[in-house]
Amino acid sequence: MTFESGRTRRCFLCRAAMLAPSDRRLIDAQGRERVFPVACVSCGILTERDADPAESWQHLAQRLRGPTFVPDPDAPYGLDIYTLRTAATRLGRGLRPLAPEDRTALLAPHSLLTAHAALYDLADGPPVSLGLLCRPAELDAVLAGLASQAGWTDDVAILLDGKAEPPRAVTVAGFAPGAVRVARRPLAGDFAAQRNTLQELARHAWMLQLDTDETIVPETGRLLPALAALAEDGGVLSVGLPRCNRVDGVLSDVYPDVQYRLNRTSVRYAGRVHERPAVDGGWRHSFIALHGAIEHRLSRSHVRARSRDYEALDPGRGRPEEEDALLRPYRD
Structure with missing residues (x-):
């Protein structure tokens, strides 16, 4: 608007x-x-x-x-x-x-x-799993960056794009043996299906999902269990977090770009691209939390290619109009 x-x-x-x-x-x-x-x-x-x-x-x-x-x-x-x-x-x-x-x-x-x-x-709440969608070539970098999240989660599921394989435990500093697991499933152009599989891998009732070009600071993560408790108390199934899109390091005008990524694991995503949680009752069973943000790193070349790629995967839903907005620097 x-x-x-x-x-x-x-x-x-x-x-x-x-x-x-x-x-x-x-x-x-x-x-x-x-x-x-x-x-x-x-x-x-x-x-x-x-x-x-x-x-x-x-x-x-x-x-x-x-x-x-x-x-x-x-x-x-x-x-x-x-x-x-x-x-x-x-x-x-x-x-x-x-x-x-x-x-x-x-x-x-x-x-x-x-x-x-x-x-x-906000202080305590139910445990929250961390789920990560990942390309095989990015796995080593993802594992290397996980230690900073060990202060708020004890369950990490990583889902790679590839031939289906069941979860296997990997060793990551700061996490107990078996806490971090890696599975594979072919993306096949359907991001919602991939996220739904990730939901099923969670060991806890709530999961935060991130992509490999996204991250949160540990301080944001530490309040996620308390947010889950706040959500449960209010009959909420899905919590949105602001996302800071930084294109070549510059904050984009597409802000706060709320992403509903903290969800009950019973929630399922819909949409092959630009997927969102399909929550019974709609937005009334969700809310936006402003205590922290998801940091999203993008390059100009990725922004220009993304909409075309998404449009090819799901005609009419690629949001080509978002390309120019993402490339505009933030303004009040």
Whole structure:
């Protein structure tokens, strides 16, 4: 979307260039109704047209640091509890509904109720597996880079493109024997099928999937179990992370390019290319986390070839229009 509010083309919360005209309204605890003219289609936050992005985030961040989020009726923004959950993750925090109606609102977004919730620091949660799609020629480099992720996961599955072979254990520093396994399966031009096979290789109920040209810093990984717990508490099956596309080292304008890669292992992907989790109930059973990002390294030549290759694999879904956007440097 190219709509711009009075001061910016990007959302002050999630940074997506997905602002749109809105007639959404929120009702506070006193029954007062407020209509907002601008909404972020990505994270769902609402704003006044002339809201200052920096001041809005500063105001919201201050309220996110306490034990309870209490909305300010005079703030230049508004949000329901679904969007509040995403906002809290930007500071490494989670939320719990305070009343039955708040939980109902969380499970059925977007609600008319203004957000109100208890806040806490994200800490512990269920174990999360790491899954990696890999070409055979890249395996040695992938294994060499795995040690940095040993602080947050004890289960790694690597799926190579090639003649089908069952998983075999490989030794990687920092991981227990048998924790890292390598399997093979022919890609055959179907990325969703490859990701679904990777899901099946996980030993835990949640898996983060990455490609070999993607990585996360260990600090981002350490909060993934807590995000999984936050998701389970809210009936969520899929969590999206921002992705920073760096073309020859330069951040692309295609940002945050949210990728839904932290999923319950029961979730299946759909789409031969540009595959996404096929979640029952759609986006309402997912949310975006802002505590960290996936780093994606690309070359200009790869960007130019990618759309054509994808279009050949799945006509009509290659997104050739994305090529120019990926090659544009980031701007606010």
